[in-house]
Amino acid sequence: MFRIRFSIFLSVFVAMVGLMIIAPVMPPLIRELGLNELHSGIIISLGSIAMAVMAPVWGRLSDRKGRKAVIVIGFIGMFVSYVLFTATMYAGLSQLIGGGLLVLLLIVARGLIGMFIPAVPSAAQAYMADVTDEKGRAGGMAFIGAANGMGLVLGPAIAGAFALIGLIWPLYIGALLPIVALLVVTFLIPAQKPVIQEKLPKVNPFQKGLTLYLFAGLATMLSIVTLQVVGGFYFQDQLSLTTKETARMISVGLMISGVAMIVTQGLQMKNPKWQPKPLILVGSLLVIISLSLFLFFMNLMVYYVAFFLFGIGTGFMMPGFMAGSSLAVGREQQGSVAGLVASVQGISAVIAPILSTSLYQLDKHLPFAVVGVLVILMGMTLLFSNKEKGYTTQRHL
Template structure:
């Protein structure tokens, strides 16, 4: 992919995710101003993921039909609208409806952006490119809360205004400088014309097809485990170590910061030594070890080491799995990335609900189950890998006997 175009696309995604990160910690204070309960507050977070679960594949399909740029443009515009309209919410139901509409409007942003990256990179370098795009997203999300803390003294609504403005600032850059990759697809991607014959509903069914189901399951599982981590690590640290807000923030920063650094600086070297499947297996092993360290941490240092391991593991698994999905050639990149975003959203819906429920029985239970889920994903990876080897061997034997 053209370096200038990649940097510009990364800058756009960074600003967008910074806006999202600004708002995330402030949302509880807005909910408090409207006198909402904890359950209502949770529903505001979950409804965002539900709306993206439903609409991301639709936007992905649209990106295959009309091009990536229009969907990216509308998605970023939707991001801005999603935050600014919250200024007009006067009660819970208005806030819930506006969150749902905002998520639906903006859910095409990531499928379109990742489709552009996939369209314009060769298979051998795609994992690195997607990893860097993921790192940019993570960096934006990491910077957002810090910026939100600086802005919050101006009023509870100030971060929402800034978040909306950050999204709108990127719109001229998209219009003027981002080219639609669908118009310049490589020979690997150009079979979009053939893929158009695959209906939307048949595209959805690809989630269950051999070569896809295992990768989508990894996306779902790793998201489910991670959402339990992000939702409950603070409560766990308070319950076990009587941790201060500073320590809790540091734990989040350790996990997210490690992921960003690895995706930016180390993955390129990792891919020189191991193929995508091996990197995924190693990442899942490290992630499971991280959750175990957190679950059974005898001291705060062990918990921070667990956070570092989970950040490292996620940075290996997520971009590699996404790249493997993009290398499949049976449906358009848009719907492929849309379904990936959808499965990620499904994990973010179920994870906090499951983690919150099981936390009431044992404070370490959410992290133990996250470790178990990650190990099951590792088992699936080994199973599908062995199945592929057997298929290739049988194919080779048939060809040999035929000749």
């Protein structure tokens, strides 16, 4: 069991690092290529759209073809996509290509990365559901959540470290990591037979017992992405910081939040007694408190406390909505529901940047206020929801 869990953890971690390692170097690389911010936005957004669209496809495919096969395909696709993306960047920096062709190739390559990355977490989450029972499901999903959180924290850090050698070096690492993970998965994860032998109806995201957990996932991911996108602007304006002070402050804050998230999920793995609903409700309360601290105080230390509470809160909510979604369907649909969960994350990555920056232009407090209202609405809906039955009884939820 250890080698399976280690392989799943590494797979999800590498997929998240592959996603995050691009973000810190994209703005300077775009400037070096002579392109503008609009080009960067289009390239990144289309990649996120590809993630949202393909995640359910990979999830269903893992039900039919097996979890390991889809993870392997995902890593091979990530490697090829990263090689194409890196080669295109190199050609642009070397002035071998430029203009519309350069933009087109970057869009295609980033789109391919977005297409293949969700294959890994979708199949990995379904695999974890296969090897855990109902009582241990939240702990298993906390394991995946910890891998997500670690990738979220270390991805930009790895990018920053290798960017000291050269701006394009993080992309080299992005191409190398899938090969390392592919070797680990190939030799350590045993192949499983597909869980279904014939085509079943697609999982309906609006079916009873599932919708609320997907809603919880959307609220969680919108909260995380909103803080990442507008946090720098907000804290600079609130505390009248310089750009260097802002970069330092937001880096420390996100690091505190990421570490809190990882530790919280690590504790859940060792003591997986809590079930999805209480995990989400407690996490929601902590997230609301942290957003309130962001909104109603103008003090650096208070903000660091808020980052810490935010990390704990999202550390509860992530395994909560993952496990809740998994328990809402049967064994033969775990891949499909894992794909929906990954799709929610991709949708958040598309919506949050546009929505949060637009709201910020109206009033700097609006992004956090709107996210806070969304989390409250989600928490209240979950708290007062009828005791619905999916494939598990409410006492398990």
